[in-house]
Amino acid sequence: MTEHPIPAERRPANEGRKAAARNRAALIAAARDICAEQGLEAPLSAIARRAGVGQGVLYRHFPDRAAVVTAVLEENVRQIEQAAAAEDADLARVLGVLTWHLAESAAFIGILHADAAGGHSGIPAYAEALSERVERALRRHLPDGHRLAAEADDLMIAVAMVSGAVTGPDRVRREHRALAAWRLLGAEVGPVRPAGG
Template sequence: MPNVVEPSVRVNRGPAAGPENRRALIAAAREVYAEAGLSAPFSQVAKRAGVGQGSLYRHFPDRTALAVAVFEENIGDLEAFASDPERTIDDFLDLVADQAVVSTAFIELLSADVADPRVKHIGARYREAVELLLERQAASGRTPEGFDVDDVLVATDMLAAVIARTPPEGRADVAARARRLVHSAFRPATR
């Protein structure tokens, strides 16, 4: 009797697959939008993640929701980083630049939706991480006099904007240049 090959059947795991699908969609979004920018079709994210479009829209009804999910992970990384007492604003901005290099499409998207409450929440968490670092650094005398949280936020915006405007092949170089400038601005004045 010949061997019969059963067709592969994808089993629908229902709600149990939700968290795994969400993680797969976020990872796929990072890849798709890093490669093609915001012009990539939203459906491409679902395809790359290996899930149906229904699953994509259940988790992320629009591009902003997806961008916020990506930045929720980024902010979590930044908060953990900032909680280490050995970290400085310079270290923090290095990580921000690294994240910006691979998240430029999301930066553009969130910059266009700054009034969205989901985006404001991300901004508030970012500000708290910066405040923690600045307070600790100021207490040790390692912050230039007169520098405050808003200065760091402006530096971050400038850093992210220049990286986002640069073609992918030049982003790492531009990020390195921008970091050098920011590092020199955040050095305490020597007397």
């Protein structure tokens, strides 16, 4: 059988960079969903399946689990930083955005327990860096004399305590528990929503 070349006008276009960008975006969205449901140890194969690509494509964009987690959690931290940088920002508003992310994502809770992440290959250093960025964003609006500023570690201990309380079968229950924990700590929390939401 003789193969005839396909005329140029009927050949599918090689999308190259467009396809790569689309695949990366799909992988990050899938990883965000899977990690929100299952935490930082979610199977990479499940992420590739959810994104509709093979594992080879996943590894082309993200060489290891740490790279996937970094890409997913970067947006969470960026939103908290964005909330802290807003003109009308105060501690309550930033805590509202932080609480929204805590209720949304098991993976995000994991970075706020960077010390407990010791067993995750390659994740702890980045988890610690992300946690430090969250702390800086919150500390910008922590008034002198605030009860969460009594000792140097009090703020992040409070965040870890609240994140530890964020359990439940659905987002509403997790948010309720987070707000109850903040209330018990005597911290005012603004509207629970993503930055800009």
